[in-house]
Amino acid sequence: MQSNVQQFPPFRAQPTVPDDHSGHGHDAHAHAEPNFWQKYIFSTDHKVIGIQYGFMALCFMLFGFFLMLLMRWQIAHPGVPVPVFGPLLHLAVGDAASAVKDQAGNLLGYCITPELYNSFGAMHGTIMVFLGVVPLAFAAFGNYVVPLMIGAPDMTFPRINMASFHAFFLGGVVMLVSFFIPGGAAQAGWTSYSPLATTIPTHGQAFWLVGMVLLITSSLLGAVNFIATIIQLRAPGMTWMRLPWFVWAQFVTAFILLLAFPPLEAAGVLQLMDNLAHTSFFLPTGLAVGGQLADVSGGGSPLLWQHLFWFLGHPEVYVLILPAMGIVIEVIANNTRKPIWGYKSLVYSVLFVGFLSFIVWAHHMYLTGMGQKIATFFQATTMIISIPSVIILTCMFLSLWGGSIRINTPMLFALGFLPMFGIGGLTGLPLGLAACDLYLHDTYYIIAHFHYVVAPGTIFALFAGVYFWFPKITGRKMNEFWGRVHFWCSLVFMNLVFMPMFAQGIKGMLRRMSDGAVNYSAARVPNAIDALPGSVMQLNGWILWAAIALGIAQIPFIINLFWSINHGEKVGSNPWRATTLDWQTPTPPPHGNFAEEQHIDRGPYEYSVPGAAEDFTPQGGPAKNPTAHH
């Protein structure tokens, strides 16, 4: 922190120690080689923070996936001891994984109790959304790539950036710790509907709320940083309409996080008051728990929680999908070797989506009895928001037309994203209309719908991003063969997991049933039109095996990821022959990113320009006369 003379960009404030490209050594006061803690834990470098986020998010996603596998076992074989992991589960959570004995009293193993199933359900959703996909899509890729793409030396507030990661980490720890407290983790679903969230006798919900407040703080700090960085630190010549679309997607995502998360924080504070100070914000008058009148003042409104939650919850969907779309656009432009189709439509569409995402939330609440007039309004906005989403997807498809498509692992995942997200999006339309939603609400149909959007949709795009930017981070490519194995197996098993759920849902199988709907089905009249046929119940077994196969299909990816760090094929700084600025840096990019000041004089996707020396024309490069822009 020295002089007040501001010049953009300050790249010629060269380090006094030569050959120090590894860490923080560039400040006037810190010449010493940073130690492990400074370099990897308390780093303020956006690239290190991006990798920290990415690593943690992938770990959390794996953990969330394991929770799901255990739940799928319970759904397919309710009450049957969990193979292999049963004793481990008992060791970790105690009697919540209850002992199963045969008639002679011999221990057969440990099975999942309904309470444990409920906390797995709640925590699977929470972990996947708030600790997995958002940190990976927004924080990890955004942190690593956005400053590079706009030609910035770092984020505007590097120390706040670090604080953001630490708040995230702490939030994750609080969430994980809640599994081990008496009563276990939160059990009221990732939506934490009141009064259920208050009346379940566990402090897991309080942990969940504290964890959420930390995560919200983290994303707030991140969002402020992203927006300020994109507005303030664009290199000279990087005008708004020259931004790579990925940056636009991150920009809109940051605004959604900035404005949609605080109402959930407000709701979280209120629910925390309900749980700890015994207020009645969300508890109605006359609330009975276990047949007893609850000792609360009453007068609160359960609907209020749902409104506040979904005011975040729906924009959150776009937080999950927009960065993923951004990655897909970058990968498609790069591998079709032609400019992206309809750049301006894409920009206006993403802005429109961002705006509209704030006024569609109550389509999650058609069944609450909030009133037909309100429902009509939200049906209309829900139908309208599908228009810009379709424009974005259409631009992606049209970009393929006439391109000389280069197939590699990132491109395969990006191409896989298109139909998968398409299925997810189109199956959402019936849910947006109250008449069909009344029937489909809370069935497996809706599980299938949003998983198609997020799992083979967003997560495929995230895989594309990992394979795509891995060479920039490490200077080596990930193995192509195993990448393709990973893709094809994931594609097949992903569909085998989620496609049957559409059928189950349409047949009337409800979600959140800890016995896989066995009792529910048995209670129906046999052969009646709405009874669950045996074939629907059988699908549970199939899905379990598909899910296990999907888990095995991730092993090549995990090994490939770590193996390639030291053993992958060595590549130069621009192996994909890409145009955007992130590929014009040295590999890996040093602290401060660019060796020379960048000057941008063209759009982001100038591939195959007639008459150009090569089939790609980088967006920027060293300025011919750096002082000319001041």
Added chain:
Amino acid sequence: MEIPYTVQNRPDTGIYNAKLGIWLFLASEVMLFGGLFSAYVLLRVGAEPGMWPHGWLNVTLGTVNTLLLALSAITTLLAWAACKVRDFTKFKIFHACTILLALTFLGIKSYEYHDKLIHYEIALTDGRFADGHLVEESKDFDLAKKTGTVTLHGRIVEDRRDLMDLRSPEAQAAKLDEVTIAATDIKKMGNYGPRHNTFTAIYFTLTGLHALHILGGTIVIFYFWAFGGAMWKTDPERFTNRIEVSGLFWHFVDLVWIFLFPVLYLT
């Protein structure tokens, strides 16, 4: 490596980084308090007829607090202006006033909280309600064992609704006396804490969160006030920016109170 535009404005956006950052942060704060205010609206609209309290809070103290914050907004502005004309002594004086005003505000707020926490409503076994400030509990007072007595300065009413509107002519005319109640006559006893009803709940939550903001702002301003001298000597422009940014936050917190005061005290 150095981040550009930490002190000077970026020419095409006309703003420096921290100022943009704080405006974005304040936008999110608007949504946070917006969520809480909409909760207030829904709770109030959804309250049973006659069960939403009126006149429970001390308007005089509220007015004094409003004036304190309004004054502190002025001193904050003057402190920043003093920095702009490079007069550090004046800055010290003005921000000392800001800190004192803020602490007085918090003191009054604590007094109001205390006043609510010693205010009890007791449901009596005969169906009536005793209500008033706690004077004393007898030494052997124990609600669980039903021993001893409790003395309130207040009144006893037939209908709980009579306690809701303290601006009604009946409530205005009511005489407050010391009432002593035996533990054996008590069905339920509770103070006017957050769990009393949805009004006290939202009152404590909203003003508590606001008070935390006041506290945070005060700590930041105090930090600049006490330890800002070093930066003032080396980089006064950057220091002035910090005062401006913390001042923007302070003005926002004042503004929140301007909404809280009528919504909670005057209705």
